[in-house]
Amino acid sequence: xxxxxxxxxxxxxxxxxxxxxxxxxxxxxxxxxxxxxxxxxxxxxxxxxxxxxxxxxxxxxxxxxxxxxxxxxxxxxxxxxxxxxxxxxxxxxxxxxxxxxxxxxxxxxxxxxxxxxxxxxxxxxxxxxxxxxxxxxxxxxxxxxxxxxxxxxxxxxxxxxxx
Amino acid sequence: xxxxxxxxxxxxxxxxxxxxxxxxxxxxxxxxxxxxxxxxxxxxxxxxxxxxxxxxxxxxxxxxxxxxxxxxxxxxxxxxxxxxxxxxxxxxxxxxxxxxxxxxxxxxxxxxxxxxxxxxxxxxxxxxxxxxxxxxxxxxxxxxxxxxxxxxxxxxxxxxxxxxxxxxxxxxxxxxxxxxxxxxxxxxxxxxxxxxxxxxxxxxxxxxxxxxxxxxxxxxxxxxxxxxxxxxxxxxxxxxxxxxxxxxxxxxxxxxxxxxxxxxxxxxxxxxxxxxxxxxxxxxxxxxxxxxxxxxxxxxxxxxxxxxxxxxxxxxxxxxxxxxxxxxxxxxxxxxxxxxxxxxxxxxxxxxxxxxxxxxxxxxxxx
Numbered sequence: 417x418x419x420x421x422x423x424x425x426x427x428x429x430x431x432x433x434x435x436x437x438x439x440x441x442x443x444x445x446x447x448x449x450x451x452x453x454x455x456x457x458x459x460x461x462x463x464x465x466x467x468x469x470x471x472x473x474x475x476x477x478x479x480x481x482x483x484x485x486x487x488x489x490x491x492x493x494x495x496x497x498x499x500x501x502x503x504x505x506x507x508x509x510x511x512x513x514x515x516x517x518x519x520x521x522x523x524x525x526x527x528x529x530x531x532x533x534x535x536x537x538x539x540x541x542x543x544x545x546x547x548x549x550x551x552x553x554x555x556x557x558x559x560x561x562x563x564x565x566x567x568x569x570x571x572x573x574x575x576x577x578x579x
Numbered sequence: 580x581x582x583x584x585x586x587x588x589x590x591x592x593x594x595x596x597x598x599x600x601x602x603x604x605x606x607x608x609x610x611x612x613x614x615x616x617x618x619x620x621x622x623x624x625x626x627x628x629x630x631x632x633x634x635x636x637x638x639x640x641x642x643x644x645x646x647x648x649x650x651x652x653x654x655x656x657x658x659x660x661x662x663x664x665x666x667x668x669x670x671x672x673x674x675x676x677x678x679x680x681x682x683x684x685x686x687x688x689x690x691x692x693x694x695x696x697x698x699x700x701x702x703x704x705x706x707x708x709x710x711x712x713x714x715x716x717x718x719x720x721x722x723x724x725x726x727x728x729x730x731x732x733x734x735x736x737x738x739x740x741x742x743x744x745x746x747x748x749x750x751x752x753x754x755x756x757x758x759x760x761x762x763x764x765x766x767x768x769x770x771x772x773x774x775x776x777x778x779x780x781x782x783x784x785x786x787x788x789x790x791x792x793x794x795x796x797x798x799x800x801x802x803x804x805x806x807x808x809x810x811x812x813x814x815x816x817x818x819x820x821x822x823x824x825x826x827x828x829x830x831x832x833x834x835x836x837x838x839x840x841x842x843x844x845x846x847x848x849x850x851x852x853x854x855x856x857x858x859x860x861x862x863x864x865x866x867x868x869x870x871x872x873x874x875x876x877x878x879x880x881x882x883x884x885x886x887x888x889x890x891x892x893x894x895x896x897x898x899x900x901x902x903x904x905x906x907x908x909x910x911x912x913x914x915x916x917x918x919x920x921x922x923x924x925x926x927x928x929x930x931x932x933x934x935x936x937x938x939x940x941x942x943x944x945x946x
Binding site for chain 2: 419420421422423424425482485486487489490493494505509512527531556559560562563566572
């Protein structure tokens, strides 16, 4: 779950691992400050958020979006997943495989090429003889479908449309 | 992760957040193979180990929390990091050899610092079918038995013996009152053997005397060395964390390791070793070795050690002169033994049960 949060906040893959490590070490060093009466996950994610902001400041690669609002929403989503039955992250998002199965074939293929085989959008576009923009669109539509599927299955609360 | 150039077209912060999160979920779903998690945990643990050593401190909040976190399934790495740094041995769900063996480093460190007394039990492995050695290493079945025809005391008399360990030093005592003088040990520089009818002597580890010589094959006497051998010669995995009641009413967690000897490694080592260490302290609580060749390949034993005490032993306890037979003892006797009330821990059966706990659960080898 922590990795999911870090991955959603940071572009650079190697930085994700570094931040994960920093978060764990910081958590260990400051564990005496953790209030046992409160849930551990949000406390740990708070450290991760702090570490991420420090990373942004250090690298001067601030995201173009409203970071605080986006992160707040991601944390809400993670809290929703945290309430799901299961001890591990994989158990909690067990429904993902079913949601992937329900994707249209072309979307499923692009998802597999990008996430499973780690191909860039450019390579996929070349392989499927289409434009990179088209691949980006397909991937984004697939993610939206998966989010909808999560909402239908109760992993995410269904949100009202923002005005 | 969506790259800089692939920035999402989401229109609102919520949509963007959902898109970023689903991207992260998909990436993790396909890429968080066990080895990746393992590597990540190892990195964290290396850093945690570089922090000031807290293992000498009493039970810390970290140690207490680690159990809660582990039970909640909250992040393998934080649990592992916390456990390790608090002097714990477990890496929880991580079962590859390097990581699992790393967990036993703390067990070794504890053995260097204090004294441990184990109850030793010997069981001859049944002849039904092939022995554990034969099943695993069939090519060794045709090897001429090295010890065939050698005489020696029946090994069964050591069933229930006490094995005292202090780092590399050890003493194996055949009986509680030491009347027989049947003892074997290593004082840090010299291997020695005391027999009931003969004068004591020192031994070069490579020149074996007739008395108890089989026990030089009995590599489990040098438990720390055997644990070090796990890294060299065994595939080690963590089987499970077993919860067992303890006298203070709280559950105690034991980490159950299983080590299988690799093919092509030194013969004479046990074929399979099960170890249980205390999840809080890393202390070795029990060990089962199967396929131990004490008298040649045609005769294999199962050797079990169960921790009986971690009481500090007299300074001279590992010296040969401390364990001479009555008639040969002369003026040699450890000073502490003469102190009123001093009690040398000799293993009664299942001390843990008497205190309200129970010995570690022995493995189901068919699992």
